[in-house]
Amino acid sequence: MTVPTIDDVAAAAGVSKATVSRVISxxxxxxxxxxxxxxxxxxxxxxxxxxAVARSLTSHRTNTVGMLVSDVANPFYGDVIHGVExxxxxxxxxxxxxNTNYDLDRGMALIRSLIDRRADGVLIMSSSGSDAWLRxxxxxxxxxxxxxxxxxxxxxxxxxxxxxxPGIAEAAAHLLELGHKRFGHIAGPLTLRTSRDRRDAxxxxxAEGGVARDRxxxxxxxxxxxxxxxxxxxxREEARTPTALFCANDLMAIGALSAARxxxxxxxxxxxIIGLDDIWLAPQFDPPLTTVALPRYEIGKLAMRLLxxxxxxxxxxRQVVVTSLVxxxxxxxx
Numbered sequence: 089m090t091v092p093t094i095d096d097v098a099a100a101a102g103v104s105k106a107t108v109s110r111v112i113s114x115x116x117x118x119x120x121x122x123x124x125x126x127x128x129x130x131x132x133x134x135x136x137x138x139x140a141v142a143r144s145l146t147s148h149r150t151n152t153v154g155m156l157v158s159d160v161a162n163p164f165y166g167d168v169i170h171g172v173e174x175x176x177x178x179x180x181x182x183x184x185x186x187n188t189n190y191d192l193d194r195g196m197a198l199i200r201s202l203i204d205r206r207a208d209g210v211l212i213m214s215s216s217g218s219d220a221w222l223r224x225x226x227x228x229x230x231x232x233x234x235x236x237x238x239x240x241x242x243x244x245x246x247x248x249x250x251x252x253x254p255g256i257a258e259a260a261a262h263l264l265e266l267g268h269k270r271f272g273h274i275a276g277p278l279t280l281r282t283s284r285d286r287r288d289a290x291x292x293x294x295a296e297g298g299v300a301r302d303r304x305x306x307x308x309x310x311x312x313x314x315x316x317x318x319x320x321x322x323x324r325e326e327a328r329t330p331t332a333l334f335c336a337n338d339l340m341a342i343g344a345l346s347a348a349r350x351x352x353x354x355x356x357x358x359x360x361i362i363g364l365d366d367i368w369l370a371p372q373f374d375p376p377l378t379t380v381a382l383p384r385y386e387i388g389k390l391a392m393r394l395l396x397x398x399x400x401x402x403x404x405x406r407q408v409v410v411t412s413l414v415x416x417x418x419x420x421x422x
Contacts, residue, residue, distance in 0.1 A: 092134040100130035152182045153395060154202035154210040156195060160187040162311070162339065163367040164384060168213055168235075171388020179396055181208070190280075192218045203228045209395045211235075213388075215282045231398035233391045236282055246394040246404045248387060252364075253289045255380035255411030256334070259362045260293035262378070262413060263332040266421045268360065271304040272330030274319040274340050276311040283308070283336055286364065290334050305330055309340065316343025324351070331359060331422040338363035338370050338379055345373070345418065356420035366414055376416035383409060 098105045103123060110119060111127040130136075155172055157165045169185065176183050184207065188195040195214065199221050202210055210225065212234045222245060225232050231244040263271065273290050276283035291301040307322040309315030316335060320343070323330060335341035341363030348359050355361060355375060363370060366381035387409055394405055 092136045094136070096134055097127065097130045097136050100134060101126040103127060150206045150208055151180055152184055152205070152207050153392075154184045154186060154198070154205075154207045156186050156188050156198055156210065156212050156214050158188055158190050158214040158216060159311070160185065162337075163369060164337065164365045164382075165213065166368070167384035168388040168391075171385040171390075172211060172213075172392045173388075175389045175392035175396075179392075181392075181396075188214050188216070190214075190216050190277075192216065192220075195221060196224065199224050203230060209233075209399055211391050211395060213391065215280050231395065233394045233398070235387065235391060244398065244404065246398060247406045248391055248394070249406065249408050250382060250387075251408050251410050252286055252380070253293075253411075255364070255413050256286065256289040257293040257296075258413035259334055259378075259380055260290055260297060262415065262419060263334070263360060263362070264294075264297045264299070266332070266360065266419060268332035268422050269299075270328050270330045270332065271299060272323045272333045273304055273306045274316055274323070274333065274335040274344055275306055275308045276315075276336040276340070278308055283311075286336050311337050311340060313339050313343035313346070316340030316345075317347040318343075320344035320347045332362075332419075333359060334362045334364075336364060338365045338367045338377060341377055341379070341418075342369065342373055345377070355418055358422075360419040360422070362413075362419060364411075370414075371416060373418075375418045378416045378419040379414055380411050381414045382411055 094105050094108050098108045107119060107123065108127055111124055153176060173183050186198040188198065195218065209231045212232060215236060217234065226244055233246045235248045236250045271294060273287055275287045278284055287306060291304055294304055295301050305323050305326050305328065307319040309319040316339060319340065333344060335344060341361050345355055345361050349355060353359050363377050363379040366379045370377040370379050390407060
């Protein structure tokens with residue numbers, strides 16, 4: 089079946105291509121209502137769809153934005169993506185999703201691809217990033233919103249910062265109130281600022297509760313279920329096995345929990361575990377996971393709203409999102 093063209097519409101309506109183009113773009117001030125009606129009827133009869141590429145050449149907009157995430161397999165990003173898409177689609181924008189896999193070179197290649205595709209803007213929802221990315225975007229005149237990543241200052245970049253300290257302080261206080269004396273922390277890769285921030289927030293909160301920072305055991309691993317399992321095995325090799333554990337995210341907490349239970353430990357009887365993110369799996373696990381919660385869907389909607397404001401010519405903004413503790417059944421008295 090032949091795809092109808094603008095020439096076909098013009099011939100069916102008995103007008104010029106320029107007239108059809110003006111009707112499609114909405115600039116029909118000087119077009120007679122009868123002519124406009126004929127063009128619209130021809131478009132409907134032929135089921136003609138204007139070329140998005142052709143429209144972008146005229147409007148200088150493609151109505152697409154890019155979204156970079158660290159790991160699309162991480163359930164944390166599911167709700168963030170939904171928030172971005174719901175807000176974007178409501179405003180007439182499509183979202184192109186890309187996975188950096190914590191690789192800065194791969195991220196740069198994706199940034200350049202979005203520039204080549206004439207995306208209108210980019211959302212960097214990645215816990216790792218590079219100032220070089222922002223320089224590349226600045227040179228292309230492409231606005232961006234970044235989540236939980238400092239980066240260089242830019243006149244085209246709005247920022248969403250997650251304040252982990254309130255929720256993590258609640259987590260530490262909860263474990264102290266339950267009577268725990270031996271603490272452990274499973275951290276993500278310490279090359280990531282977010283991993284260092286979460287570790288420091290937990291150790292600082294313990295110190296405020298009277299537990300010296302060096303009394304808490306720390307092990308690191310990938311931000312995955314297997315990373316949590318392996319980190320727990322490292323902690324088990326220490327002389328002072330923790331009775332209370334805070335993990336950098338829920339996936340690591342689930343990995344540590346499953347590894348501990350496979351060794352015959354009771355959760356929470358022998359070990360209390362707290363995660364971070366409050367992914368959909370957290371309340372479904374056995375036992376349901378106590379966790380530091382982020383409003384993930386709201387973060388996605390906020391990110392898209394900030395980008396739309398930049399595209400409309402507004403000045404960059406900085407927004408702070410606060411965390412809080414959700415207590416479930418993976419924590420109890422030692």
